[in-house]
Amino acid sequence: MTELDTPTRQLFRHMPSSEVAIFYAIALAACLIFCYGIWLRVKKYRSGRKGPEKLMPSLRQIRLAIAAVAKHSTLRKRNPFVGFVHMIMFWGFAALFTATALITIDHDVLAPISENLRFWKGDFYLGFLLVLDILAAGFVIGVALLIGYRYLAKPARLDYARRDLKPEAYDRTGYKRDDMLFAWSLLIIGLTGFLLEILRILADRPKHEVWAVVSWHLANVFESLGVAAADANAFYPYAWWFHAILVxxxxxxxPYSKAIHMFVATVNLALKDPLAGKRLPALDLEAASSGYTSITDLTAKELINIDSCTKCGRCHAACPAGAGGFPLSPRDVILSLKEQADAKFGGANLFHEIKPEPASENANLIEPKTLYSCTTCLSCVETCPVGVEHVPLIVKMRRALVEEGTMETNLQKVLERIAMTGNSFGQPEDERGSWTSSLPFKVKDATQEPVDVLWFVGDYASFDAGLQEITRKVATILHRAEVNFGILYAAERNSGNDVRRVGEEGLYQMLAExxxxxxxxxxxxxxxxxDPHSYNTLVNEYPEFGGTYKVRHHTELIWELIESGALPVANRLSGAATYHDPCHLAxxxxxxxxxxxxxxxVGVELREMPRNRENTFCCGAGGGRIWMTDTGDKDRPSVQRIHEALEIPGLEYFVVTCPKDLAMYRDAAKTVGNERxxxxxxxxxxxxATAS
Structure with missing residues (x-):
C-alpha cells in the first residue's frame, strides 16, 4: 500500500492558507474567552471563606466521581429514560471531544515534528471512523430525544415557576434562553458535523469512508435524492465554516452558561460528602456568627457546590414541603445563592433571573419562612444527580435565624423545654421511664447493671400518651425473646437530631455530650x-463528639430474632399492607x-406505594417541623401519603416504624376520613403474631 493509498483525511480540504490562518485566529479567540470564563469562576471560588472541608479529593473520591459520570448512576437513579438517553449523548459528546483532541495532536503537534509520528491514518483511522460515527449518531439521537422530552412531555420539574414569589416579582426568561441555546447548539453542531461528512463523501467518494457507516449510508440517501458530487463540493466550504464557527x-x-456543569459537576461529585445532611458540620469557632448571614460566609467548596446545579428540578419535584404548599424549593434556594454569589464575587453566568428590585445587602440570604419549611428529609440531596448538598446549607442559614431569635413562638418554647428538661414534652426527667410501670416485668436500668442491648427509647416513644402502648409492646417482644436489654431511664435526653436540624447547634451539642x-x-x-431520628444522630453524628457505638433499629433486631427462631411466629396474620419508609430510616x-x-x-401481604425505600415521601415531621404550627396552602405531606396509599386496592394496614410517623399518619388518616x-x-x- 502506497502513502497515497493509506486511509486518512485532509484536515483543511481545498482550503487556502489565508482561511486556515483565519480558522486558527478564531480558535485562539474562542479558547481565550473560554479561559477567561474559567478564570472568573475560579476567582469566585477562591473568594469563598476558607472552611474545614478539603478541596483536594482523595483518589478514591476521584474514582467514584468518574465512575458515577461514566455510568450515569446518579442521573439514572430516579429517571432511567432520561439517564440512559443522557448517557448516550454524553458518550457521543466525549467521543467527539476526544476525536478533536487527537486530530489536533496529530496535525498541530506531531506533523510539524515528523510525518512518521502521525497516527491519524491507516487501520487506526478506519477504526476511528467506525467508532466515532456510531457514537456521534448516538449523540445526535440523545440530544434530539432530550429536547423532545423537554418541550413535548413538559415535565413539571422543569417548570421554573417559583413557590415563594408571585409571577410578576421575577422573570426567568434567561434560564429558559440558556436551556434552549445549550440544547439546540449541541443538536445543530451534531447535525452539521454529519452534514460535513455526507458532503465530503458525496464529493470525493473515498472507498475507505465506508467505515463511517452512518455517514456513508446517509450520503447514499442524499445521492438518491439527486444531490450531485458537484453540488456537494460547492456547498461544502459554507457548511464547513458554519460548523466551525458554531463549535x-x-x-x-x-463557562458562562449551563454548559459549565460538564466540568463543575464532576468536580463537585468528587468533593461530595457521603454523609452530607446525615452528619451536619459542627460550629465553626472562627466564624463571626454560628450560622450564615451573608453570601461571604460560604466556603470555596460551597460555592462550587451551588455552581453545579443544572436546574434539572429533581429536588424541586421531590420536596415534600413544596408539595405541601410551603414556599420552599431546594432548587430555588441554590439558584438564589448562586446569583447572590455572582453578584458579590463577579461570577461568569450570563443568564440570570431578573427581579424588579435587587434584595438589600442586609436582607436574609433566604427568607426565614422558606428555610423553616424544610423537613430535612434529605430527598433533595439523595435525588440530586450532581451532588448538591442543600440540607447543610439550609441548616447553616437556620442557625443564624435561631441565633437572632427569628423563629415560631411554639418552636422557641419547645427548644426551651428541651434545654430545661431534656425532652420536647417538658416532662420531669424522672418520668422518662414511667411507661414501664404497667409492664408485668422489670426493665433494667442499663446504668446500674450490664445488658446486651441498650435501648435508646426517644422522646415520643417515652412521653406521648398515644404511643406509650407501642413502646410497651416493643419491650414485651424483647422480653418474650429473652433479650437482655435495658434503658437509661432519667439519664436519657432528647438525642438532638431534630434540634440540630432546626439550627440550635449549641443545644444539640449539650444534649449530645x-x-x-x-x-x-x-x-x-x-x-x-x-426512633429513626435518634438512630441517625447516634450512628452518624455522635462519633464526632466521642460517642462511637454499634447501633441498630429495633426492626433489625426483631427480624434477627424471628429469623433465628428466638421469636417464633405462633399466629400467622392475614391481610394486605403497605409500608411507609421513614426518611431517617431509609x-x-x-x-x-x-x-x-x-x-x-408474620403473614401480611406487602403492596408497595410508588414512592418507597430511599425514594420514600416524607411525613412532614422532620427538621423540627413537628414542633411548628404554620401550614402550607395544600394538603400536608402526611395527608398526601395517605391518599397515595388509598390508591392501592384492598389494603388493610398502613404500616410505620417511627413514633413520629405513627403520630403524623394517625392524625392524617382522621383528616382524610378514611375508614378502610x-x-x-x-x-x-x-x-x-408472636403472642402465645
Whole structure:
C-alpha cells in the first residue's frame, strides 16, 4: 500500500492558507474567552471563606466521581429514560471531544515534528471512523430525544415557576434562553458535523469512508435524492465554516452558561460528602456568627457546590414541603445563592433571573419562612444527580435565624423545654421511664447493671400518651425473646437530631455530650432505638463528639430474632399492607429490608406505594417541623401519603416504624376520613403474631 493509498483525511480540504490562518485566529479567540470564563469562576471560588472541608479529593473520591459520570448512576437513579438517553449523548459528546483532541495532536503537534509520528491514518483511522460515527449518531439521537422530552412531555420539574414569589416579582426568561441555546447548539453542531461528512463523501467518494457507516449510508440517501458530487463540493466550504464557527462559539459559551456543569459537576461529585445532611458540620469557632448571614460566609467548596446545579428540578419535584404548599424549593434556594454569589464575587453566568428590585445587602440570604419549611428529609440531596448538598446549607442559614431569635413562638418554647428538661414534652426527667410501670416485668436500668442491648427509647416513644402502648409492646417482644436489654431511664435526653436540624447547634451539642456521658455509664454490646431520628444522630453524628457505638433499629433486631427462631411466629396474620419508609430510616441510614422481611414473616401481604425505600415521601415531621404550627396552602405531606396509599386496592394496614410517623399518619388518616385503612406500627403486628 502506497502513502497515497493509506486511509486518512485532509484536515483543511481545498482550503487556502489565508482561511486556515483565519480558522486558527478564531480558535485562539474562542479558547481565550473560554479561559477567561474559567478564570472568573475560579476567582469566585477562591473568594469563598476558607472552611474545614478539603478541596483536594482523595483518589478514591476521584474514582467514584468518574465512575458515577461514566455510568450515569446518579442521573439514572430516579429517571432511567432520561439517564440512559443522557448517557448516550454524553458518550457521543466525549467521543467527539476526544476525536478533536487527537486530530489536533496529530496535525498541530506531531506533523510539524515528523510525518512518521502521525497516527491519524491507516487501520487506526478506519477504526476511528467506525467508532466515532456510531457514537456521534448516538449523540445526535440523545440530544434530539432530550429536547423532545423537554418541550413535548413538559415535565413539571422543569417548570421554573417559583413557590415563594408571585409571577410578576421575577422573570426567568434567561434560564429558559440558556436551556434552549445549550440544547439546540449541541443538536445543530451534531447535525452539521454529519452534514460535513455526507458532503465530503458525496464529493470525493473515498472507498475507505465506508467505515463511517452512518455517514456513508446517509450520503447514499442524499445521492438518491439527486444531490450531485458537484453540488456537494460547492456547498461544502459554507457548511464547513458554519460548523466551525458554531463549535468555537459553543466553546467560548461554556463557562458562562449551563454548559459549565460538564466540568463543575464532576468536580463537585468528587468533593461530595457521603454523609452530607446525615452528619451536619459542627460550629465553626472562627466564624463571626454560628450560622450564615451573608453570601461571604460560604466556603470555596460551597460555592462550587451551588455552581453545579443544572436546574434539572429533581429536588424541586421531590420536596415534600413544596408539595405541601410551603414556599420552599431546594432548587430555588441554590439558584438564589448562586446569583447572590455572582453578584458579590463577579461570577461568569450570563443568564440570570431578573427581579424588579435587587434584595438589600442586609436582607436574609433566604427568607426565614422558606428555610423553616424544610423537613430535612434529605430527598433533595439523595435525588440530586450532581451532588448538591442543600440540607447543610439550609441548616447553616437556620442557625443564624435561631441565633437572632427569628423563629415560631411554639418552636422557641419547645427548644426551651428541651434545654430545661431534656425532652420536647417538658416532662420531669424522672418520668422518662414511667411507661414501664404497667409492664408485668422489670426493665433494667442499663446504668446500674450490664445488658446486651441498650435501648435508646426517644422522646415520643417515652412521653406521648398515644404511643406509650407501642413502646410497651416493643419491650414485651424483647422480653418474650429473652433479650437482655435495658434503658437509661432519667439519664436519657432528647438525642438532638431534630434540634440540630432546626439550627440550635449549641443545644444539640449539650444534649449530645449529656447522652454520651450517660451511655458511658452503661455496659452493653449494642444500642437499638425505635426512633429513626435518634438512630441517625447516634450512628452518624455522635462519633464526632466521642460517642462511637454499634447501633441498630429495633426492626433489625426483631427480624434477627424471628429469623433465628428466638421469636417464633405462633399466629400467622392475614391481610394486605403497605409500608411507609421513614426518611431517617431509609434515606439517612439505609434500613429498608428488615421491616419488609418482618411483614412477610408474620403473614401480611406487602403492596408497595410508588414512592418507597430511599425514594420514600416524607411525613412532614422532620427538621423540627413537628414542633411548628404554620401550614402550607395544600394538603400536608402526611395527608398526601395517605391518599397515595388509598390508591392501592384492598389494603388493610398502613404500616410505620417511627413514633413520629405513627403520630403524623394517625392524625392524617382522621383528616382524610378514611375508614378502610388502619395506621399500624409494625410492632403491633409482631406482638400479635408472636403472642402465645
Amino acid at each position: 468555537f462559539s459553543f466553546i467560548a459559551y461554556i 449529656m447522652n454520651i456521658a450517660a451511655i458511658a455509664q452503661a455496659q452493653f454490646k449494642e444500642i437499638i432505638t425505635t 434515606r439517612y441510614v439505609g434500613v429498608t429490608d428488615a421491616p419488609r422481611a418482618i411483614l412477610g414473616a 385503612l388502619k395506621v399500624t406500627d409494625l410492632v403491633e403486628l409482631v406482638e400479635a
